[in-house]
Amino acid sequence: MPDSERIAIFDLDGTLIDAVPDIVPAINQVMDIYHLAPVTHAEAASLMGDGLHQFALRAFQRRGAMASEDDIAMFADHYGRHPVTHTRLYPGVPNTLQALVDTGWRLIVCSNKSEAIADHILRELGVRSYFAVVCGGDTVVARKPDPRHLSEALSRAGASADQAVMIGDYQADVWAARMLGVPSIFAAWGYGHRDMGSQATRIAKQFSDLPALLDEVLPGAMAPY
Secondary structure (H helix, E strand, O other): OOOOOEEEEEOOEOOOEEOHHHHHHHHHHHHHHOOOOOOOHHHHHHHOOOHHHHHHHHHHHHOOOOOOHHHHHHHHHHHHHOOOOOOEEOOOHHHHHHHHHHOOEEEEEEOOOOHHHHHHHHHHOOOHHHEEEEEOOOOOOOOOOOHHHHHHHHHHOOOOHHHEEEEEOOHHHHHHHHHHOOOEEEEOOOOOOHHHHHHOOEEEOOHHHHHHHHHHHOOOOOOOO
């Protein structure tokens, strides 16, 4: 891979896709067993960002209850059976990914979600071919915000940190990037509060903003005169 090649690392949930419509029915199947109030879409969005395990713990805590490992496993199983029934790409994703590829960016996904499920969702939504690597949280030593997750994703792509920019909607994405010394772009359309992007290099208001912001953060090599 040429040293000049630039790498855009994407988070998945809240950045490329809105996964909440499929996560809500999965968690509510478990909630129903305990006669707990169902989780709403807005509530679920506020609990996202650190993987399904933390999501389930937070959802139960909101109800004054404690999720067991069996409860979490049941939720994950329900979700894994139907992870892309109602999940959708955010507006502008396919066209923007194509524009990035056309201008020489190499794209990878770094998600705390299971790698197999992440890969499946991207295939079902028709965008898997844009990504050289999909690196899930279950195939690495440590997940975001641990920077080793990003390091592993870059290693699989044959790239280094000085070639990369992280794009994500949550503090875990920004923190992982900062600890690795990688610039970051906060996805303001996602699940995270806007103040989570206060330490990001740039803030994107919509997905189609990314090509211009990426070029600002990591300019391409200048053509020789």
